[in-house]
Amino acid sequence: MSRTRETAARLDTAIDGLLRGSTAPADTEEGELLATARLLRDVLPRLHPRFGFEEHLAARLAAARLLAGGPDRDMARPGAAEPTPLRPGLTLPPSNDPDVAPAAVPGAAPSPAEHRRQRLVAGSAIASGVSLAGAAFVVWRRNRSSGGLF
Amino acid sequence: MFWRGRGRTASTAVVVPFDADRHAVEAAKKDPVAFEQLYRKYVAQIYSLALYETRDPHAAEDITEGVFLRALAALHRFREQGEGDDSTFRVWLYAIARNVIANERRRQQRHPQDPLELAIGLRSPEDPAAAAETRLEAERALEAVMELPAERRQAVILRFVNELSAREIGEIMGKSEGAVRVLIHRALVSVRQRLAS
Numbered sequence: 359m360s361r362t363r364e365t366a367a368r369l370d371t372a373i374d375g376l377l378r379g380s381t382a383p384a385d386t387e388e389g390e391l392l393a394t395a396r397l398l399r400d401v402l403p404r405l406h407p408r409f410g411f412e413e414h415l416a417a418r419l420a421a422a423r424l425l426a427g428g429p430d431r432d433m434a435r436p437g438a439a440e441p442t443p444l445r446p447g448l449t450l451p452p453s454n455d456p457d458v459a460p461a462a463v464p465g466a467a468p469s470p471a472e473h474r475r476q477r478l479v480a481g482s483a484i485a486s487g488v489s490l491a492g493a494a495f496v497v498w499r500r501n502r503s504s505g506g507l508f
Numbered sequence: 509m510f511w512r513g514r515g516r517t518a519s520t521a522v523v524v525p526f527d528a529d530r531h532a533v534e535a536a537k538k539d540p541v542a543f544e545q546l547y548r549k550y551v552a553q554i555y556s557l558a559l560y561e562t563r564d565p566h567a568a569e570d571i572t573e574g575v576f577l578r579a580l581a582a583l584h585r586f587r588e589q590g591e592g593d594d595s596t597f598r599v600w601l602y603a604i605a606r607n608v609i610a611n612e613r614r615r616q617q618r619h620p621q622d623p624l625e626l627a628i629g630l631r632s633p634e635d636p637a638a639a640a641e642t643r644l645e646a647e648r649a650l651e652a653v654m655e656l657p658a659e660r661r662q663a664v665i666l667r668f669v670n671e672l673s674a675r676e677i678g679e680i681m682g683k684s685e686g687a688v689r690v691l692i693h694r695a696l697v698s699v700r701q702r703l704a705s
Contacts (some may be wrong), residue, residue, distance in 0.1 A: 363686050366693035369673050373692070377671050391693070394700040398653065398668045405669075407555040413631050419547055419576055423540035471511035 369395075527588045529597035536583055542582055546597070551576070553670050554605050560665045561609045562616060563654070571612050575605045602666070602680045645703075652702035653695075660695035667692055 369388045406412075473500050527533070532549075535542035537689050558568035579601055588596050653664055666677045666685065674688040681688065 359680045362690055363695065366689035367686070369693050369696070370689045373667065374673075390700060394670070394696045394703070397645070397649050397703075398696075398699065399574065399666065401649045402560070402653065402668045404552055405556045405559050406552045407569060407572060411572075412551055415569075415573050416544060416547060417549070418539075418573065419543065419580060422577060422580060423543060444549065472538075 516668070530588060533586065533588070533597050534582070537586075540580065540583075543583065546579075546601075547576055550598070550601055554601065556669050557602070557605055557665060558609055558612075560669060562612055567612055567616065571605070571608050574608045575601065578604050578608070598672075599676050599679045602670075602672070602676075606662070606680055613681045613704065648703060649699065652699040655702070656695050656698055660691050660698070663691040664699075665686055665697045 365388065369391055372388055372392050374396055376399060407415075410447065529546060529549075532542065532545045536546060551572065555568055555572045558571035558575075559565060562568055562571065582604075586600055587699065617628045654660060656664065662681065663677055666672045667674070667678065672680070674692070677683075678685045678688045681689075
């Protein structure tokens with residue numbers, strides 16, 4: 359490990375303590391940098407959004423959730439969530455949004471949406487098969503009964 | 509003939525450690541109404557990051573809105589995959605925020621705004637640093653942070669404003685934990701030199 363990395367690691371440990379509120383040792387090699395870190399901790403507060411905005415966005419999200427569906431609806435379905443935009447151009451993004459990039463864990467179970475899609479395809483195939491079999495049976499019965507009459 | 513998986517590597521166990529937001533995330537996946545809990549927890553953190561990065565309250569509101577709408581729309585795709593006791597939902601959310609902010613910054617470069625005055629004007633009146641002498645020091649420190657190269661500035665904001673660990677910041681920025689520590693170290697050296705000059 360290079361000297362810079364060692365120093366940076368020690369400083370990071372000290373910053374951890376600083377952010378937890380413990381008193382950091384002032385006479386360490388990183389003392390001056392730690393003083394700067396303390397200053398930044400003090401002058402960089404967490405800023406809160408306007409109350410009106412926070413509540414407005416909460417309502418906007420609630421509307422998007424309603425439009426996206428209840429507990430069991432597929433939020434990934436295209437067009438499922440198209441709430442009235444708060445500002446022009448802002449709507450619920452598509453589920454394959456490029457800004458949402460993290461990959462899924464390999465081998466992870468398919469999502470409920472994928473499950474539903476698979477079940478839908480399988481159900482359609484079974485229904486088609488049953489219909490064809492029924493039609494074939496009716497044709498066979500007709501041919502058989504007409505053969506008996508003549 | 510069916511191929512029976514010859515040549516496949518042995519399946520490896522996927523370690524899924526504890527995520528502080530696991531229950532809230534699972535609840536929100538089952539019922540989107542439960543997403544509000546996550547929203548309330550993180551709205552100020554995302555807004556802060558956006559505001560420090562853009563120095564424009566309106567842009568910060570747009571970014572915050574975009575981040576949470578994207579997170580809500582893509583929540584079903586989120587898979588917990590972190591390590592240790594870090595909140596991986598948090599890392600995921602910040603990664604979205606970073607992308608949205610990057611887009612907004614590109615837009616701002618096309619339509620430049622007056623950053624420094626806005627940045628200083630962001631301070632809330634009840635801020636203890638608003639007292640005259642401290643305020644001057646605060647403004648100088650803030651100015652020094654804002655003039656840092658983008659990656660250092662973002663690492664500093666995530667570390668000191670959002671209080672994320674170096675490892676979480678690394679996951680968000682696509683860097684190693686060591687690289688983030690060095691970024692923060694260099695940022696502090698720059699700020700100290702700037703304040704001393």
